[in-house]
Amino acid sequence: MTRALIMLRHLLVAVGLAAVVGGAAAQEVKLRPVDEGAHDPSWASFKARLLEALAKRDQKFVLGIVDARIRNTLGPDGSAEFRKLWQPHAADSPLWVELPKLLFLGGVFVKRDQGVHEFCAPYVRFKWPDNAPADASGAILVADALMKAKPSAAAETLHTLSHDLVKVLNWEVADDDRENKQQWVRIQTRAGTGFVPEEQIRSPLEHRACFAKKGASWRMTGLEVGE
DSSP states (O other): OOHHHHHHHHHHHHHHHHHHTTOOOOOOOBOOOOOGGGGOHHHHHHHHHHHHHHHTTOHHHHHHTEEEEEEESSSSSSHHHHHHHHOTTSTTOTHHHHHHHHHHHOOEEEEOTTSOEEEEEOSTTTSOOTTOOTTOOEEEOSSOEEEESSSSTTSOEEEEESSBEEEEEEEEEEOSSTTOOOEEEEEEETTEEEEEEGGGEEOTTSOEEEEEEETTEEEEEEEEOOO
């Protein structure tokens, strides 16, 4: 991952922790998965082609769908800054891992200020419930997340969560087994405190990608993080 993105990840974690300090345990509010793009044949076809290109590290195709004025979080907007930030020429660019994750989670259609409709993924940022508890900072993405007593798959299961909004105490916890690369997130719920795998929970502040249809083709118009 590029140095800029590593710094941004650390900042995001700090913001998430600061937002929940001093709050009570989150109430049981759900955020169920949404994928409005599944009903749009044009988007579904484009998404399949993009995922194929990402799997092949096809930088020519990926750069070809990046809008010239794409919104970036760090630095100015534009495709030149996008290339500098994400370094798609590199085989180990975080783009090859991060963007497929966003697409697989599903998304929603969003109307921007200029009246332009975009498809943005994942849905978490855009469907965050109005009645979410003030201390909720993470959404469980699956229907059967096992909350463990310790950061280990072998630990006792304390509770099973299903698309719940929860209070996050620590976004980056290493596995008890130092040889296991699994990362965990420490959370607090009404059932107590425990750990879930990092891939089963997401903050609304994390990366999201937006796309707009221009003529017969789709363009990536944003890859952003934060509010």
